[in-house]
Amino acid sequence: MATSDKRLARIRQNPKAVSPQDLAAVLTACGFQERHGGGSHHTFAHPLLAEVLTIPFQRPFVKAVYVRQALQAIDALPEEEE
DSSP: OOHHHHHHHHHHHOTTSBOHHHHHHHHHHTTOEEEEOSSSEEEEEOTTOSOEEEEEOOSSOBOHHHHHHHHHHHHTSOGGGO
């Protein structure tokens, strides 16, 4: 199992304790492109999805609602893309 797969499994098990770095790594590994604005919000876009994720990266953990949105976007990807 690859490191990104392990991180994704850990995120799915506990979406309330996800570091910003882990979430960014998983989204990037799934093909999302990160566009960082000027503040604490990071924007992720995927070429196959019309939806754009905007996630506030607060320390130490990202809020669970944003983690769930990211997981839904990952689940919406075609199988060969993951």
